Amino acid sequence: MLPKAVIGWDLTAALALGTALGVPPLAMAELLPGIEAVMVGQVNAELAASGGSGISP
Numbered sequence: 001m002l003p004k005a006v007i008g009w010d011l012t013a014a015l016a017l018g019t020a021l022g023v024p025p026l027a028m029a030e031l032l033p034g035i036e037a038v039m040v041g042q043v044n045a046e047l048a049a050s051g052g053s054g055i056s057p
Contacts, residue, residue: 006040008036014032
């Protein structure tokens with residue numbers, strides 16, 4: 001994380017969570033990059049809209 005911006009997820013933690021939940025590794029490898037890209041974009045949009053506080057007005 002940068003000040004007022006998110007650059008990505010901790011994919012090691014995401015993979016460990018998926019493993020703990022029984023998600024097949026191939027499914028995680030296929031799905032996580034796309035999910036991460038969308039979520040990072042949404043979080044950054046929320047941060048920009050709130051002036052970087054992380055709380056929407």
